[in-house]
Amino acid sequence: MNKWRFDDKFVQAVYRALNEAGVDYMEIGYLSSESAFSREEVGPWRFCGEADLQRIVEGVDKKIKLSAMADIGRIEPDDILPQSESALDMVRVACYVHQVDKAVELAHHCQDKGYETTINLMAVSTVGPRDLNEALDDLAKSRVPIIYLVDSFGAFYSEDIEVLAKQYMERLPGKTIGIHAHNNQQLAFANTISSIICGINYLDATLYGIGRGAGNCPLELLISFLKNPKFKVRPLIKVIEEEILPWREKIDWGYFVPYMVTGVMNQHPRTAMAHMESERKDKVLEFYDQVTSTMA
Amino acid sequence: MNKWRFDDKFVQAVYRALNEAGVDYMEIGYLSSESAFSREEVGPWRFCGEADLQRIVEGVDKKIKLSAMADIGRIEPDDILPQSESALDMVRVACYVHQVDKAVELAHHCQDKGYETTINLMAVSTVGPRDLNEALDDLAKSRVPIIYLVDSFGAFYSEDIEVLAKQYMERLPGKTIGIHAHNNQQLAFANTISSIICGINYLDATLYGIGRGAGNCPLELLISFLKNPKFKVRPLIKVIEEEILPWREKIDWGYFVPYMVTGVMNQHPRTAMAHMESERKDKVLEFYDQVTSTMA
Secondary structure (H helix, E strand, O other): OOOOOOOHHHHHHHHHHHHHHOOOEEEEEEEOOOOOOOOOOOOHHHOOOHHHHHHHHOOOOOOOEEEEEEEOOOOOHHHOOOHHHOOOOEEEEEEOHHHHHHHHHHHHHHHHOOOEEEEEEOOHHHOOHHHHHHHHHHHHHOOOOEEEEEEOOOOOOHHHHHHHHHHHHHHOOOOEEEEEEEOOOOOHHHHHHHHHHOOOOEEOOEHHHOOOOOOEOEHHHHHHHHOOOOOOOHHHHHHHHHHHHHHHOOOOOOOOHHHHHHHHOOOOOHHHHHHHHOOOOOOHHHHHHHHHHHHO | OOOOOOOHHHHHHHHHHHHHHOOOEEEEEEEOOOOOOOOOOOOHHHOOOHHHHHHHHOOOOOOOEEEEEEEOOOOOHHHOOOHHHOOOOEEEEEEOHHHHHHHHHHHHHHHHOOOEEEEEEOOHHHOOHHHHHHHHHHHHHOOOOEEEEEEOOOOOOHHHHHHHHHHHHHHOOOOEEEEEEEOOOOOHHHHHHHHHHOOOOEEOOEHHHOOOOOOEOEHHHHHHHHOOOOOOOHHHHHHHHHHHHHHHOOOOOOOOHHHHHHHHOOOOOHHHHHHHHOOOOOOHHHHHHHHHHHHO
């Protein structure tokens, strides 16, 4: 929502807080080739170049691992450093069902360079059962050890999570499953808890739920729930006060009617985001009528 | 949060919207004797006098039922009109476990006057198992047909709801159970869904989650989830736009760190509300340290 234009002070503060809180991984940005975007248009966290990363990690007793999301088509495989030369520990590849082969290829490439890898299968709430099973079967044959269930539109109820978690585990024997939830219906945290109960072990969350549109599962809620002594809540509250609350003055995320409407209707939030950025932001009935009329 | 000072235009708009949406009951305010408060200090919805009610219901094809909450000690039983002379259909009595006898007495009095009744047992997240069972046994012996499970502090996870719903149903044979959730941990809607799955049938919700502190289960989410054709979402979105969103400029409800902290710590939100009303509202670490140090 800010074109990856977080300044170093912000990223360092978040990195130090998560490290101190005992969080296992921090996703620091996207991995893209410098040729894919202009540094004049987007901030450093669209690239996660090694020099960018080093500015953040230097001087910190690093316990946390760093991950970055790789965009199919936006990163030249040859531009990815060997893991031994990088501060990154993990590369996550997000893809739609029709891109699974490309995602596996890119993830294998990263694995061969020494990275931990995941594949995050997006927008599965809109995928038919046969297509989903085919994609899962392809992922099962891959060497990628972690596969994410992604509720891109914030459309899932806990019952959906239970059904899909079972399906993922059955179709992906030996793999670890992750969850990435969006908060359009105020269910991101609840669905993450349901995921834990179902045996899902990689849990995505963000400070104060910050994220595109309705945002994500709030990390401070998740860590408070887990009650694992390895995690500390206080550094999270501190960095929320110092670094996240100021962003609330600049960008809107969280529960708003347009995001709720696209969540309920199982649609991409782009129309809701456009509405929220317009001057008619509070004209929520107009938005509701637009979305529901196209579904009639 | 506004001392029950909603003007008639607001109450009429909400009443008409809920009526049109097919909602079963609207809780319009508290039932108190005129001697208990001054009308100069609090608004009409602290009393729900018959003249107040008539200003709202007149001219409307009333399908929805009206309820009011009776405050033990603030309402003289003789001040309650016979139901045949009132626009109210239901009286709900909220009480703590040590007040169950008084609550049953008041509820029976209302039943004898022709009202539907419920008893809402508050703050059960802080009640020991023996005390809770005793209270439930007393309620089981009463003629009150509907008993509410109330998560006053927004402290419950869905697993707590499942355990308590089972306990309430076993201890209260033949009664209907209700749920009243608070949203401190963004779980009010999720816990209401869990309640439905457990067989709880009276579901409290508020427009856009408006309510004390973190607020409650958002009605528009609940109605969208239920997918029962008797309910309509559009009137809810319309009245949210016209009447509820303007309140966001005046009062804060919803997910804020202080409410999250009292929810996680299973405490009354009064300290969080005081913090939110102070000039140090955004000093959330200070609040976290206060609350957690008193628990150490």
